[in-house]
Structures are given as C-alpha cells and as structure tokens.
Amino acid sequence: MFFFGKRNVLPGFRRTFGFTVLYLSLIVLIPLSGVVWNTLGMSWLDFWETVTSDRVIASFKVSFLCALVAAFLNLVFGFIVAWALERYSFWGKRFFDNLIDLPFALPTAVAGIALTALYAPNGWIGRFFEPFDIQIAYTQIGITIALMFIGLPFVVRTVQPIIQELDKEVEEAAVILGASRLRTFFRVIFPQLIPALLTGFALAFARGVGEYGSVVFISGNMPFKTEIAPLLIMTKLEQYDYAGATAIALVMLIISFAILLLINIIQAKSNKTSL
Amino acid sequence: MAGIVTKKAGSGGDLRPPHISEPKIVKWILIAISIIFLCSIVLLPLIIVLFESLKNGIGLYLESIVEPDAMSALLLTITVAVITVPLNSFFGICAAWAITKFQFRGKNFLISLIDVPFAVSPVISGLIFILLLGTNSALGAWFESYNIQIIFALPGIVLATMFVTFPFIARELIPLMQAQGIQEEEAAASLGASGWKIFWRVTFPNIKWGLLYGMILCNARAIGEFGAVSVVSGHIRGETNTLPLHVEILYNEYQFTAAFAVSSLLVFIALLTIIVKSFIEWKTHQQQSQMQEVDHHG
Numbered sequence: 228m229f230f231f232g233k234r235n236v237l238p239g240f241r242r243t244f245g246f247t248v249l250y251l252s253l254i255v256l257i258p259l260s261g262v263v264w265n266t267l268g269m270s271w272l273d274f275w276e277t278v279t280s281d282r283v284i285a286s287f288k289v290s291f292l293c294a295l296v297a298a299f300l301n302l303v304f305g306f307i308v309a310w311a312l313e314r315y316s317f318w319g320k321r322f323f324d325n326l327i328d329l330p331f332a333l334p335t336a337v338a339g340i341a342l343t344a345l346y347a348p349n350g351w352i353g354r355f356f357e358p359f360d361i362q363i364a365y366t367q368i369g370i371t372i373a374l375m376f377i378g379l380p381f382v383v384r385t386v387q388p389i390i391q392e393l394d395k396e397v398e399e400a401a402v403i404l405g406a407s408r409l410r411t412f413f414r415v416i417f418p419q420l421i422p423a424l425l426t427g428f429a430l431a432f433a434r435g436v437g438e439y440g441s442v443v444f445i446s447g448n449m450p451f452k453t454e455i456a457p458l459l460i461m462t463k464l465e466q467y468d469y470a471g472a473t474a475i476a477l478v479m480l481i482i483s484f485a486i487l488l489l490i491n492i493i494q495a496k497s498n499k500t501s502l
Numbered sequence: 503m504a505g506i507v508t509k510k511a512g513s514g515g516d517l518r519p520p521h522i523s524e525p526k527i528v529k530w531i532l533i534a535i536s537i538i539f540l541c542s543i544v545l546l547p548l549i550i551v552l553f554e555s556l557k558n559g560i561g562l563y564l565e566s567i568v569e570p571d572a573m574s575a576l577l578l579t580i581t582v583a584v585i586t587v588p589l590n591s592f593f594g595i596c597a598a599w600a601i602t603k604f605q606f607r608g609k610n611f612l613i614s615l616i617d618v619p620f621a622v623s624p625v626i627s628g629l630i631f632i633l634l635l636g637t638n639s640a641l642g643a644w645f646e647s648y649n650i651q652i653i654f655a656l657p658g659i660v661l662a663t664m665f666v667t668f669p670f671i672a673r674e675l676i677p678l679m680q681a682q683g684i685q686e687e688e689a690a691a692s693l694g695a696s697g698w699k700i701f702w703r704v705t706f707p708n709i710k711w712g713l714l715y716g717m718i719l720c721n722a723r724a725i726g727e728f729g730a731v732s733v734v735s736g737h738i739r740g741e742t743n744t745l746p747l748h749v750e751i752l753y754n755e756y757q758f759t760a761a762f763a764v765s766s767l768l769v770f771i772a773l774l775t776i777i778v779k780s781f782i783e784w785k786t787h788q789q790q791s792q793m794q795e796v797d798h799h800g
Contacts, residue, residue: 235603235604235605235684236688236691236692237603237604237684237687237688237691237697237700238691238696238697238700239599239600239697239701240600240603240604242596243596243597243599243600244600244604244606246593246596247593247596247597247600247601247612248612250593250596251597251612251615251616254661254664254665254668255615255618255619255665255668256615257634258630258631258633258634258661258665259618259622259630261630261633261634262626262629262630262633264633265633304535304536304539307532307535307536307539308536308539308540310532311532311533311535311536312536314523315529315532315533317533319537323536323537323540325776325780326540326544326545327540327544328776328779329544329548329772329776330544331719331722331723332719332722332726332771332772332773332775332776332779333548333726333768333769333772334725334726334727334728334745334746334749334768334772335624335726335728335729335746336726336728336746336747336749336750336765337551337726337746337749337765337768337769337772338547340551340749340753340761340762340765341547341548341550341551341765342547344550344554344758344762345546345547345550350550351546351550352542352546372543375543376543376544376547379543379544398522399522402522408522408523408524408525433621436623437621437622437623437624437625437626438623438624438729439623439624439625439728439729439732440624440728440729440732440746444750444753457623457624457625457626457729458625460623460625460626460629461625461732461733464629464632464733469632469633469636469638472629473629473633476623476625476626476629476630479623479626480622480626483621483622483623484621486621487614487617487618487620487621491614
C-alpha cells in the first residue's frame with residue numbers, strides 16, 4: 228500500500244517523531260558526543276601517549292582476552308544448553324530455561340560478590356581447585372567466569388529460536404539419503420545456525436569488554452595482571468584525570484561500535500540468504 | 503510432504519525412529535553438561551547469596567536490611583526506577599509509533615541509534631554525564647551558579663540510569679508493532695476515531711503485554727545498574743547510595759553478612775522479574791494460539 232505513495236491517514240507522526248529525536252538527543256547523542264569533544268581538546272600526542280601507556284595496553288589486553296575466551300566458552304556451552312533445552316525433555320527443564328535469564332535480571336554487583344564467594348580459595352567451588360594450586364578468584368580465570376555469567380543469555384537466547392525453527396524434515400531427508408547423525412549435524416544443521424552463533428558470540432563479547440560490576444569483585448584489580456579497562460577509566464576519574472579517562476573511553480567506544488556494525492552486517496547477510 | 507517420517511512413526515517428534523536423533527548416550531551427556539554448567543555459573547551464585555546472608559542467623563539478616571543506610575539506599579533505588587521506567591516507556595511508545603506506523607528516510611539508522619546504549623560500557627555511560635554536567639563543564643558550572651547539583655546527586659543518577667536502560671522498551675515494542683501492521687489503526691481512523699482513541703482502543707490492547715515485558719526488563723536494569731551509577735553517585739552514604747552501591751561498600755568493609763543480606767533483596771527482585779517475564783511469555787503464547795484457532799475457523 229505504501230509503495231504507491233498513498234498518504235498515511237494515521238495522526239501523530241510529527242509529535243511522536245519529534246519527541247523521539249529530542250529525547251534521543253538529550254539522553255544519548257549529546258552526552259555521548261562529549262567523549263569526542265573532550266578528546267578533541269587533547270593534543271594528538273597526549274592522546275596517543277595515554278592510550279598506549281603500558282598500564283592501559285595491559286588493561287586492554289586483559290579485557291579483550293578474557294572477553295574473547297568467555298564469549299568462546301559461552302558459544303560452546305551456550306549452544307549445548309540451547310540444544311538440550313530445545314530438543315530434549317528432562318526433569319527441571321522449564322526451571323533451567325528460566326534460569327538462563329537470571330544474568331539479565333540480577334544486578335551485576337550481586338553477581339560479582341556471589342561468584343567471588345563461590346570461586347574464592349575457600350569457596351564452595353574454589354576449594355576443589357585449591358589442592359591443585361589453581362586459583363580462580365582474583366586471577367584472569369575469575370574475570371573470565373564473571374564474563375561467562377554475564378554473556379551466557381546472549382548466546383542461548385539468540386541461538387534457541389533458530390534451533391526451534393529448524394526444519395526437522397530436512398534432517399530426516401539427510402538420514403534417509405544415508406548420512407550419519409554426526410554428518411547430518413555438521414553438514415545440515417550447523418550451517419543454518421552459524422549466523423545466530425556469530426551474533427550471540429559478538430553480543431557476549433561486546434558486553435564482556437565493557438563489563439564492570441561483576442568483574443571488579445572477583446578480579447582482585449592488580450595493575451598489569453587483573454585490571455580491566457573500565458576499571459582503569461574509573462581509577463583515572465577518581466584521580467580527576469578526566470582527559471586520560473576520556474581517551475580510554477573513546478578507544479573502547481570505537482571498538483564497541485565496530486562490533487555492533489559487524490553484528491548488523493552478519494544479520495543483514497543472513498536475512499538475505501534466508502529469503 | 504510435511505512430516506512423512508514423523509507421521510508414520512506416530513505423532514510427535516519424540517517418537518521419531520532412533521537413528522534420526524542422537525544416540526541416547528550423547529543425549530544424556532549433553533543434558534548433564536548443560537545442567538552442570540548452569541549450576542556452577544548461574545544457580546550456585548544465587549544459592550550462595552541466600553546461604554551467606556542467613557549464615558549468622560535471621561536476626562542479623564533482618565538487622566542489616568532495616569538499618570537506616572540500607573533503607574535510604576532502597577528508597578533511592580525505588581525513586582530512580584519510578585522516574586526512569588515511565589519516562590523510557592513514554593519514549594518507547596512514541597518511538598515505536600513513529601517508526602512502525604509511518605514511512606520515512608533513515609528509519610533503520612534511527613533504530614540503530616536507539617540501540618547505541620547497549621554497546622556502551624556502563625562506566626563510560628557514567629563518564630559521559632560527568633563530562634557534560636560535571637563542575638568542570640560549562641553546563642555544570644551554569645547549574646551550579648543556580649545551586650542545582652546534578653552530578654553526585656539524584657539527577658545525575660537518574661540520567662545515567664535513563665541512558666543505560668534507554669533502548670529496553672522501544673526495542674521490545676518496535677518489532678511487535680511492526681508485525682501487527684497498521685490496518686486496524688487505519689480502519690479506526692477512517693471511521694473517525696481521534697489519535698488518542700486509536701492508540702488506547704486499538705493499539706494499546708495489542709501491545710500491552712509487550713510493553714509490560716519491556717518495562718519489567720527496564721525496571722530490573724534500573725534497579726541493578728552499578729557501573730554507570732557508581733561513576734556519577736559520589737558514594738555518599740545515606741544520600742546518593744543505591745542498593746547495588748550499598749552492597750559494594752558493605753563488601754569492601756568486610757561486612758559480608760550485611761552485604762549478602764542486602765544482595766538477597768536484589769535477588770528477590772530479580773526472581774520476581776523472571777517469574778513475571780515467564781508469565782507474560784506464557785500469556786502471549788496463549789493469545790497467539792487462540793488467534794491461530796480463530797484464523798482456522800474463520
């Protein structure tokens with residue numbers, strides 16, 4: 228109907244569109260542009276020296292490495308969980324399905340202290356690793372576990388609906404044509420899930436890089452070892468080094484937007500192929 | 503063509519011939535991995551909060567919750583949520599109405615802009631308001647000359663929370679209203695209904711569960727936001743401490759029982775959120791199947 232350029236009879240476009248743009252500008256765009264403005268006030272050399280100083284580089288390394296490992300582990304286990312929840316029936320399935328949303332609903336600070344208590348050397352889980360001299364809390368392993376908690380629902384909730392929509396007849400056809408179940412999985416099922424898996428991975432990774440609340444308690448916050456980039460921004464702010472904090476923030480923002488763009492491209496591509 | 507094999511084997515996917523599904527042993531291993539993984543990452547953290555908070559008796563638990571600083575943190579947290587959720591809901595409805603009921607250039611770009619706060623680290627979400635409204639900024643200095651404090655006070659906390667929770671409701675409503683199309687509204691408009699009437703009588707009944715869903719998620723995040731609020735709050739006890747910040751302070755002071763007791767309040771809110779969410783999902787699922795039935799008979 229729209230394609231013929233017919234005038235829309237519904238009222239309220241100007242008012243709702245106007246308010247949308249106004250509110251978006253006031254709450255999101257203007258404040259966010261401040262990061263760019265404030266770094267423009269810095270000289271290029273200052274900016275470069277800040278973001279390439281040893282401590283900042285080390286914190287980026289910790290943040291990205293842990294987020295990458297956590298997103299990858301979530302990809303593997305999140306897929307298994309989504310598959311089990313969609314394809315099998317077992318006792319407590321509905322309970323576990325609802326549990327997946329907990330990281331979305333639980334404040335990150337609570338998750339942080341709970342995971343620390345659990346994985347500390349004398350904690351319920353940490354004590355089993357202590358005899359082997361493996362420390363989980365206050366190391367990069369601990370940071371990774373906190374990021375796994377935060378990122379899990381992103382992977383499961385992106386992949387789950389796609390598994391649900393899979394056409395079972397195609398699998399049956401593959402089997403009838405003589406493929407083993409393993410071959411069917413890798414040649415028929417898995418390719419259909421790749422866009423969703425990639426999206427879930429990217430979402431979990433993006434969230435993990437910026438995460439603060441759940442990590443600060445379990446990380447121990449040792450510079451060069453377990454100090455994440457968001458914490459370094461916090462530290463610089465507390466020392467009133469606004470320029471330094473803003474420079475690190477700008478680098479993180481650029482990276483996050485690049486990831487967001489990547490997700491959009493993946494989704495646009497997979498929409499095209501599915502049509 | 504559909505479901506030849508399944509139909510021959512009887513109805514229902516579970517009765518498919520065994521060689522089409524994974525071997526039983528694989529199935530049980532995958533279920534076991536899932537349960538162990540979910541328990542150690544999600545379920546045990548939940549249980550340990552309740553365990554640690556009640557470890558030293560119910561008396562100490564209650565004491566930590568009714569203590570004045572905790573109560574004022576609870577009050578502040580509720581205030582922030584009560585301001586944030588309605589404003590973001592109003593925005594979400596406006597944005598969804600403009601985006602889904604009309605055609606205009608740059609629509610996809612606008613949708614991407616609404617999603618931006620999801621990609622921003624919580625700490626940076628706080629930082630931007632310090633840059634904009636802190637005492638070093640022009641705007642902050644202007645407000646200060648009128649003795650209005652924004653940063654390290656309630657307005658700053660509300661702004662940072664609004665930023666972080668900005669996309670939740672719009673994001674829930676846009677796909678929902680897109681799927682519903684505009685025919686019903688057009689019919690109402692051609693029968694002479696006013697804009698408000700169209701919204702309340704035609705659109706709202708269709709989106710009310712989706713709206714509630716978005717509000718619940720927005721509320722949970724508004725209550726639990728830590729990083730952004732931590733940057734702008736200034737951590738003044740009894741004044742600008744929200745519940746999550748209060749938990750942090752107690753924990754850093756080694757008052758573990760009190761920290762977990764206050765945390766348990768937040769755990770209850772989170773569980774309530776999940777229960778309501780699951781109820782709404784059940785409700786919308788029911789509505790959909792009812793509609794499909796009507797379609798079949800009609």
